[in-house]
Amino acid sequence: MKGVVLKVLVFLTAAFVWSSANAKELRIGVLTEAASIDPHLTEIASDVQIKKTIFEALIHSGQYQGLEPELAESWRVTDDPLVWEFKLRKGVKFHDGSTFDADDVAYSFKRAPGTKEKPTRYARSMKSIDTVSVVDPYTIHIKTKAFDPLLPAYLTGIMIVSSDIGEVEPADFNSGKATIGTGPYKFITYKPGEKIEFEAFSDYWGKKAEWSKVTVLPITSNPSRVSALLSGDVDVINAVPTTEMERLSEDDNIDMVQTESNRVIFWVPDIAREDTPHVRGNDGSKIKNPMSDLRVRQAFTLAIDRDGIVDDVMQGWAVPANQVVPEQLGGHNPDIEIPDYNLDKARKLMAEAGYADGFKMTIHGTNNRYINDGKLAQAVGQMLARLNIDVTVETQPVTGYYNKARGKEMSMFMVGWGSTSGEASKVMRPALTSGSINNYGGYENKKFNEIFTEASQTLDDEKRNQLLGEAMQIAMKEVAIIPTHFQVNVWASRKGFKVIPRTDELTLPAYIIGSN
Amino acid sequence: MLAFIIQRIAQSIFVVVSVSLLVFLALYAVGSPVDMLLPPDADEEDIIRYSMALGLDKPIWDQYFIFLKNILKGDLGYSFFHEVPALGLVIERMPATLELAGTAIFLAILIGVPLGIYAGLYPGSKMSQSIMGISIFGVSIPNFWQGVMLILLFSVSLNWLPSTGRGEVGHFLGIESSVFTIDGIKHLILPAFNLALFYAALLLRLTRANVMEVAQLDYIKTAYAKGLSGKRVVLVHILKNVSIPLVTVIGLEFGSLIAFSVITETIFSWPGMGKLIIDSIFLLDRPVIVSYLIVVAVLFSLLNLTVDLLYSLLDPRIRVGSAS
Numbered sequence: 001m002k003g004v005v006l007k008v009l010v011f012l013t014a015a016f017v018w019s020s021a022n023a024k025e026l027r028i029g030v031l032t033e034a035a036s037i038d039p040h041l042t043e044i045a046s047d048v049q050i051k052k053t054i055f056e057a058l059i060h061s062g063q064y065q066g067l068e069p070e071l072a073e074s075w076r077v078t079d080d081p082l083v084w085e086f087k088l089r090k091g092v093k094f095h096d097g098s099t100f101d102a103d104d105v106a107y108s109f110k111r112a113p114g115t116k117e118k119p120t121r122y123a124r125s126m127k128s129i130d131t132v133s134v135v136d137p138y139t140i141h142i143k144t145k146a147f148d149p150l151l152p153a154y155l156t157g158i159m160i161v162s163s164d165i166g167e168v169e170p171a172d173f174n175s176g177k178a179t180i181g182t183g184p185y186k187f188i189t190y191k192p193g194e195k196i197e198f199e200a201f202s203d204y205w206g207k208k209a210e211w212s213k214v215t216v217l218p219i220t221s222n223p224s225r226v227s228a229l230l231s232g233d234v235d236v237i238n239a240v241p242t243t244e245m246e247r248l249s250e251d252d253n254i255d256m257v258q259t260e261s262n263r264v265i266f267w268v269p270d271i272a273r274e275d276t277p278h279v280r281g282n283d284g285s286k287i288k289n290p291m292s293d294l295r296v297r298q299a300f301t302l303a304i305d306r307d308g309i310v311d312d313v314m315q316g317w318a319v320p321a322n323q324v325v326p327e328q329l330g331g332h333n334p335d336i337e338i339p340d341y342n343l344d345k346a347r348k349l350m351a352e353a354g355y356a357d358g359f360k361m362t363i364h365g366t367n368n369r370y371i372n373d374g375k376l377a378q379a380v381g382q383m384l385a386r387l388n389i390d391v392t393v394e395t396q397p398v399t400g401y402y403n404k405a406r407g408k409e410m411s412m413f414m415v416g417w418g419s420t421s422g423e424a425s426k427v428m429r430p431a432l433t434s435g436s437i438n439n440y441g442g443y444e445n446k447k448f449n450e451i452f453t454e455a456s457q458t459l460d461d462e463k464r465n466q467l468l469g470e471a472m473q474i475a476m477k478e479v480a481i482i483p484t485h486f487q488v489n490v491w492a493s494r495k496g497f498k499v500i501p502r503t504d505e506l507t508l509p510a511y512i513i514g515s516n
Numbered sequence: 517m518l519a520f521i522i523q524r525i526a527q528s529i530f531v532v533v534s535v536s537l538l539v540f541l542a543l544y545a546v547g548s549p550v551d552m553l554l555p556p557d558a559d560e561e562d563i564i565r566y567s568m569a570l571g572l573d574k575p576i577w578d579q580y581f582i583f584l585k586n587i588l589k590g591d592l593g594y595s596f597f598h599e600v601p602a603l604g605l606v607i608e609r610m611p612a613t614l615e616l617a618g619t620a621i622f623l624a625i626l627i628g629v630p631l632g633i634y635a636g637l638y639p640g641s642k643m644s645q646s647i648m649g650i651s652i653f654g655v656s657i658p659n660f661w662q663g664v665m666l667i668l669l670f671s672v673s674l675n676w677l678p679s680t681g682r683g684e685v686g687h688f689l690g691i692e693s694s695v696f697t698i699d700g701i702k703h704l705i706l707p708a709f710n711l712a713l714f715y716a717a718l719l720l721r722l723t724r725a726n727v728m729e730v731a732q733l734d735y736i737k738t739a740y741a742k743g744l745s746g747k748r749v750v751l752v753h754i755l756k757n758v759s760i761p762l763v764t765v766i767g768l769e770f771g772s773l774i775a776f777s778v779i780t781e782t783i784f785s786w787p788g789m790g791k792l793i794i795d796s797i798f799l800l801d802r803p804v805i806v807s808y809l810i811v812v813a814v815l816f817s818l819l820n821l822t823v824d825l826l827y828s829l830l831d832p833r834i835r836v837g838s839a840s
Contacts, residue, residue, distance in 0.1 A: 029680070035598050043555060118569050121553055124562045170599040193609060193787030194682055219680050219785045223664045228680040228785075231671040368798070399798050402556055403547035417556055430557035437560050 024514060026211040026497070028507055029225045029234035033218035037179055037190050038170035039159035040112040040122050043420070048157070049506040050216065053198055054095075055159035055181035058086055058105065058140075059152050063511070064328040064503050065262065065422030067152055071100065071160055071182065072140075077459060081147050082130070088138040093203045094162045095179075095186045102134040107163035109142075125154050149459045153421040184209040184510055193218065198509065207510075214509045226492075229254065235497045238507040240490040242315040242372060248492050258490045259501035260319050260326040263418040264427065265370055266483040267304075267363075267380065269297055270411045272442025278362035278411035282390065287359060291412065295353040297479035300412075301339050302346035304383050309484050313375050317490060321483040323472050324419065324427040328503055330461065331424025333469030336476050343386055350387050358388030365414035369398035371487050377414055380484070405440050415440070416487070420504060424468045425456060432475050443480035521821065528817040535813070536806050537580065544576045549596050549800035570596055583806070592810070593803035597796070602803035606789060606811050612682055613788035615693050616711060616780070617773040619704055621766065623712035624719055629762070632723025633750065639728055647720070654717025663710045663783035670706060678703050680785045707784040711777055715769050722765055726758035759830055767823035771816050 032046035039051040060070035072086040092100035109132040114120035128148040133141045144151060165178040172178040179187040184206065185198035196216045200209035217234060219225040222241040226248065228234045240248065240256065248254050269291040270276040276289040290296045306320035322338040325331050350356060363384070365377030374395045381393035404410055419426040430438035434449055448471050455467035475481070491499040491507065498515040502508070543549075550567050558566075567573045571582065586593060592603040631651075635644040671679035683703030686696030694700025730736065731754060739749045778790030789808060796804040827834045 036600070038599070041599060042553075119565050121566070123565070124554065124558055171601075174600065191787065192605070193612075193785075193791055217681055217785065220791070221783050221785070224667060224680060224783050224785060227664070227667045227672050231667075231675060231679045233671070233679050233681075397798060399552060399800060400547035402551045406551070415556070426557070430559070437563075438557055 024211050025213045025215075026236070026509060026512060027215045027217065027234045028509070028512070029217050029219040029228050029237040030507060031218075031220060031222075031225065031239035033193065033220075034190075034196065034216075036170045037173040037187065037196070039161060039173070039181075040108075040114075040120055041170055042121050043125065043157060045418075045505045049508055050196060051159050052183065052506065053185045053214070053509055054179060054183045054187050055161065056183050057158055057160060058088075058155050061153075061156035061422060061504065063500060064259075065419075067156065067422075071105070075152060078141070080143075082144050084142045084144070084151055085135075086140045086142065088140060089205065090138055092182050092205045094182055095201055096162065096164075097203075098162060098164060098180075100160070100162075100182055101137040102140050103137075104160055104163045105140050106132050106134050108158065108160045111161065112158050122158070125157060128154075147457055147459075149457070149461075149464060150421060150423070150425065153423065156422075157420070185211075185214055209510070210513055211509060229492055229494065232494065236491060236493040236499055236507070236512055238489075238491050238505075239371075240492045242317050245315060245317060245490065253495050254492050255495070255498065256490060256492045257499050257501045258317065258488050259503055260328060261418065261487040261489045261505055262325065262329055262420065262422070262503045263370075263416055263487045263505070264321055264324045264326075264483050265373075265376065265414065265416045265485055265487065266321075266324070266481045267300075267412060267414055268405075268431075268441045268481055269300065269479070270408070270441055271297070271480065272444065273408070276411040277409060278364075280360040282357060282359060284360070289411075290353065290355055290359060293353045294478060295349040296355060297482070299346040299349040299353070299387055300384065301479050301482050302342045302349070303387050304380060304482060304484060305341040306338060306484055307341065308383075309376065309379055313372050313379050314485065314488075317488045318371075318485040319488060321486050322476060323424075323483060324417075324431070325424045326486045326503070329419055329422055329424065330465040331419075331428075331468035331472065332465075333472050335469075336473050346387060356388070358390060360390040360392075361411060362392040362394055363412045363414075364401075364404070364410045365393070365395045366398045366401050366416075367395035369401075370414075370416040373414065373416070376484070380414075406437055408440065410440075413440075415481075418504070422504075423465060424472060425452070428452060428468065428472065428475075429456075432471075432480055441480065443475065443478070445474060445478065445480075448474045520824075524817055524821055528813050532810050532813045533584075535809050536583070539802065539805055539809065540576065540580050540583070543800050543802050543805070546800060548572060549802065552799050553596060592807045595796075595801050595804045597799050597801045597804075602801075602807040603811075605792065605804055606807045609787060609789040609792050610811065611692060612694075612786060613774055613777055613781070613790060615695060616704070616707055616786055616788060617770060617777055619695065619708040620711035620773055620777075621715065621770050623708055624715035624769070625766065627712070627716040628719030629723050632720040633727050633755070635720070636724040636727025637731060637750065639724070644724075648724070651717040651720050654713050655721070657713075659710065659714065659779045660783060662713065663707075663780060666706050666710055667783070677706050679706070682787055707780050707786050710784070711773060711780045715773065718769070719762070719765065723758060723762060726761055727754055730754050730757050756830065760827065763823060763826050763830065767819055767826075771819055774812065774815065 034047045034050040035042055039055045056070050058070060058072035060068040062068045071089050071092060073089050075084060075086045078085050088102060094100060113123040113126045128144045130143045130145045135141055162180045165180060168178040174190050176187055184201055184204045186201045188197040188199055190196045198214040200212050219228055225237045226244045229237045249256055270289060271292055273289055279289060281287040310316060310318045310320055319326060320338050323333060323336045363381055365373055367374035377393050377395050381391040385391045417427045430436045432439060432443055433452055434444045451467055451471040455464050458464040458467060489501060489505050491501060493499050496514060498513050500511040502511060550563055550572060554562055554566060571579060595602045595605055598605060631647050635647050638644050667679045670677045681703060683694050683700035684697045685692050685694045685700060688696045694704055736749060736753055739753050777788060778794055781788045781790040793808045
């Protein structure tokens with residue numbers, strides 16, 4: 001009898017402790033809704049943050065996008081430089097109780113890129129992979145088509161699903177049928193436009209989930225997202241609008257955290273072409289493209305007041321830039337200086353180039369894609385007008401914008417790209433190397449190409465990043481692009497919730513901790 | 517009667533076909549959705565491969581005929597962006613929008629019609645004048661601003677009602693709706709009210725004008741002279757005669773409530789069709805846009821049919837289908 005009473009007591013105490021320890025709920029209001037729960041569908045941050053809650057990759061991308069072991073405990077290049085070996089973590093359970101092993105990895109790598117006839121949007125970042133072979137249940141060999149030192153960085157995006165799910169469609173992930181991962185949270189439900197719910201996975205191999213239940217609510221409208229936080233309908237919000245920051249920072253119940261984003265905002269001048277569509281002489285006649293003259297580009301970069309942009313357009317929530325990655329990321333070169341705003345010098349350069357009286361120009365920007373992008377375009381337009389240039393500013397939604405960029409329909413325009421790989425080549429390769437269709441300005445420099453190619457063949461991270469920095473310096477000396485700032489990612493939370501800010505804009509429940 | 521309904525259906529089909537053609541051409545002019553789907557650093561090969569997978573490499577006419585062929589099989593295609601059946605996406609969101617628009621129109625009638633009758637019967641009274649004064653705000657305040665103010669007042673300051681999202685849904689007679697749970701109603705009040713205010717003011721002003729007009733007519737005077745109670749005169753003689761323009765406007769309004777609920781849906785994060793369609797337009801997600809238009813065309817046709825049938829109920833002189 002005594003034994004029974006004791007058992008009941010122990011049980012009750014355990015139940016009490018269990019329930020009070022697990023009664024922690026987290027509600028996150030996010031700007032953009034996930035398009036799908038399918039982990040192999042898109043690579044946009046709003047989707048990735050949902051997938052990374054349920055699923056895991058071989059390698060984890062940390063707070064500042066450093067590589068950390070996740071489902072792979074270690075990795076190395078074998079004697080054959082094309083073959084990488086990954087040692088997998090043992091004792092990892094899927095949400096359905098099955099055990100994780102190399103077959104799951106092989107299956108996921110087969111599913112993620114789709115087929116040749118029906119490629120997925122993931123096919124792009126897996127292009128360098130040739131074959132994936134299972135050596136033993138906890139060893140995988142990945143063979144690349146060419147030597148690819150950045151393979152580990154790209155593997156952080158490829159989520160591992162259970163091989164038991166078989167042939168499945170995106171809809172099967174939305175319904176939960178196939179949504180079986182190894183991550184800290186289990187999927188409960190996805191109601192499009194409304195919410196996604198998760199619960200803690202008790203058998204998680206790593207650090208125990210902090211929250212018993214997590215709800216992610218899409219709240220697109222900026223004032224509504226802030227109001228939801230203030231009224232307590234959500235605990236954390238991402239993408240805090242710059243207009244509300246002052247009000248929120250004065251509120252004692254609200255904490256704000258921030259970090260530089262991997263997203264750089266830059267302007268692309270048309271360099272290579274003789275004729276550029278949106279430049280005319282002051283009398284309306286056709287003139288030679290002035291931006292092919294280095295002095296004009298130098299004048300532009302000197303006339304753009306980066307501190308002014310940060311203070312006035314971004315209300316202080318941005319960091320001036322003159323290269324493509326902030327200091328936390330690989331390939332940042334501390335020797336590249338941010339030019340001081342110097343209108344006199346800029347005007348002198350314009351005069352030397354023969355444009356003392358300026359010309360007519362239309363510049364383009366988006367107005368719904370980047371933080372305060374429409375205002376930024378207006379500000380840059382005004383700054384260029386100080387060089388006697390008759391500037392017209394045209395802004396448009398991002399829809400169709402990159403079509404225009406690739407079609408070379410613009411002369412000087414705004415672009416915002418994130419280095420999701422955590423290092424500079426992600427932006428440098430498409431934007432600055434010869435032959436890339438996304439090198440919109442047509443920048444070409446032999447030395448740059450040489451150093452960049454050498455960098456992309458260098459395995460040693462430090463050495464590679466140094467080379468990338470060197471190449472970047474060459475491009476910036478020639479003002480190949482005109483970066484203005486790095487965006488700053490800002491989260492706001494209610495008392496009791498602390499967000500660990502990430503450079504890649506992701507809002508992950510595992511990066512939100514309770515605080516009292 | 518049957519001929520009338522068939523004629524209506526034929527009209528709707530014509531509308532759907534011509535609108536879908538317009539959508540095809542317009543979206544084609546804006547650009548390729550592939551550029552929205554692939555990250556900005558995608559190279560030429562990616563773009564070509566992905567365009568082929570979606571069938572976007574074919575000439576626009578071929579794409580349109582393939583679409584027409586599939587639609588006859590009842591297949592509206594997969595969303596480019598979400599990669600799930602497009603019609604399903606729209607249908608899934610429809611109950612939330614109908615529920616919001618239905619509640620809003622109910623609120624608008626509940627507020628607008630009685631106040632309008634009062635203001636029409638006693639146009640000179642202080643009360644009527646203040647009702648009319650307030651209704652000016654109703655029609656002139658921008659919906660967006662009004663929504664944010666409602667949230668600031670009732671959610672942030674007073675903390676009475678939730679600011680965002682749809683509440684718990686309940687089941688009743690096989691219908692799934694959030695009006696069947698307390699939590700659901702709490703979530704519904706603010707967005708429905710926000711959507712209803714403009715239409716309440718509009719109905720109020722319309723009702724007042726009609727009541728004033730009808731109240732002047734001889735047969736109303738006769739009715740009073742015969743000693744009928746005021747209640748009977750108002751409810752039977754006046755209301756019945758002002759109800760025809762009211763039903764027309766309410767029917768049209770219900771349609772525009774569905775179409776224009778997008779602002780309210782965005783402010784209150786209401787998971788309806790409006791938000792879906794706006795997002796899809798920005799993403800150039802053609803299958804979803806076309807599916808939405810088809811669903812809305814069907815809804816509007818049904819609505820118009822209902823209004824026409826109601827006419828003949830309200831006024832025996834009108835016979836559906838007899839003359840046009």
